[in-house]
Amino acid sequence: MTLIALLPYIILIVFFISLSAIFSACETALTAASISRLHTLQKRGVKGAKLVISMRNKPEKLIGTILLCNSLTNIISASLATKIFMELFGDDGVIYASSVMTVLIVIYAEVMPKIYAISYAESVSVAVSPWIHRIVYLTSFLTYFFEKVARFSLKILGIKIDPNAKLTSTEEELRVAIDLHQTDDDVREEKAMLHSILDLDDVFVDEIMVHRSAVTMINARLPLNEILEQMVSSPFTRIPIFEDNVDNIIGVINAKGLLRAIQSHADALESFDIRHVCVKPYFIPETTTLYEQLQAFRERREHFALVVDEYGAFQGIVTLEDILEEIVGDITDEHDIKTPGIWTHKNGEIFATGATTIRDLNRHFNWTLPDEEASTIAGLLIYESRTIPKAGQTFSINNYQISVVRRVRNKLTLIKIIPSGLSQHS
Known part of the structure; x- marks a missing residue:
């Protein structure tokens, strides 16, 4: 050729x-x-x-x-x-x-x-x-x-393929992009916030709610002067009102709304009934995710909800501020009650109240304590031990040494945590 x-x-x-x-x-x-x-x-x-x-x-x-x-x-x-x-x-x-x-x-x-x-x-x-x-x-x-x-x-060939499978995951790409960013002190908080936003759809309201044992409530049958006294002494502007028992919540009282009602009924306070001032309670299931609840708050233009379990029993309250705090961290004002829940000892040991959430500990110290089965550090100890631990008992969870320092009746009130690196040298 x-x-x-x-x-x-x-x-x-x-x-x-x-x-x-x-x-x-x-x-x-x-x-x-x-x-x-x-x-x-x-x-x-x-x-x-x-x-x-x-x-x-x-x-x-x-x-x-x-x-x-x-x-x-x-x-x-x-x-x-x-x-x-x-x-x-x-x-x-x-x-x-x-x-x-x-x-x-x-x-x-x-x-x-x-x-x-x-x-x-x-x-x-x-x-x-x-x-x-x-x-x-x-x-x-x-x-x-x-x-x-x-x-x-x-x-x-017997190989199963998901017909809806995608080559890429937007959320995974975002998480990787966030993690690849430099981890200096200037951007540590921003990274935590971005991760918290992506986690909103994976966290349920019962993990961040204020438990019923810590909720301020007012009995509707109390005299008006006692109701006013409780409202004035409380740092909260919205308080659930119950009748007969705490599971029978009939409404939520707003401090401004109560003052307006009292002002308009100044001549007939003897016949004043707080039930007529209460707003209808907004109940949500404990299985609601933070993302769903954030959208619901926006649509309803509310920022206070009562959490109930599958049987309709009152479990606690969650507010818009609680959800925002999951993203940006603690938000405090001049009326907030200071309740520090975490202390660091000079030898590196960590002390926390039993009600401290595992998510807060993980975010604060960059730990990896499991939070799938319990939302608080006390709940984690109870879940792992399958009983209510006694004061002095120590458990090893994910290489963390966790001890019960104080127990009041059936409640774990103070916990000591030795991080994995510190426990190896102890």
Whole structure:
């Protein structure tokens, strides 16, 4: 075969290798482009950014199409090269063709275009998006057919594939991005806040509520002067009102609303009935997540709810401030009662009240105490021991030495925690 006869084949090989390089660059750029930067480009009116985002929302179709086209171009170029080398060297040409084409495809159709594309991911992806989108549309039937055949083959082999599975998880990507950020003191709090926002859908209200034993409540049958005395002495502006027993909550009294009602009934305080001033109680199940409750507070324009269990028994209260504190930490004002729940001894030992939540301890000290089965440190000890521990008992949980310092009746009031690193040297 003369050089003139080989020239068309060589031109075609160069063309298909170049086409393969373009598809490789497209694959890398379209998958590596930052979604946040693409949204910024879209807001600036950059054409193509919206197309890239829409294709990224269906990654299976996008990647399937590019792989199909890339494989097709590589197969055609390899076949043409095999024909040339077999014409020149006979049967040994297959070995020569495989060797030469492997080097050419790896360097010029894979490595080189991918290096370029990953360096200019956003600009490349925006530039190629219009014609890649057309190719995805034109080959959608083929990619769908190949995907079905592949899934059927996996099914025959006994491999189960989730049909709704996605290639990426936005929440996981966010968590990884947050964790990869530098952990200096300036951003430690911001990282904790971002993680807390992502955790809102995994935490239930019963984990952060004020337990019924610590809730200030007023009996509706008390005389008005006693009710006023309790309202004035309480730091809270909203207090649940019960009748006969604490599980029979008939409403919630607002301090301002009570004062207005008293002012309007100044001439007939003897007949004043607090039941007429109460607002209807807002009950929620203890299995409500913080995210769901935050949305409910916004929709109802309320920030005070009563938590009940599956039997309708009153368990505690949760407020909008409680949920916000899960994100930003403690929020205090001049009326808050100071109730420190965590103390650090100079020797490194940690003391905490039994009601201190495990989430607060983990967030404060960057610990990994388990919080799946209990919300407070006292609850964790009770769960692990399957009984109510006595004062002086010590438990090892996740390499933390946790001791009961004080127990009042059936309530664990003070706990000592020795961190894992400190306990090994104790």
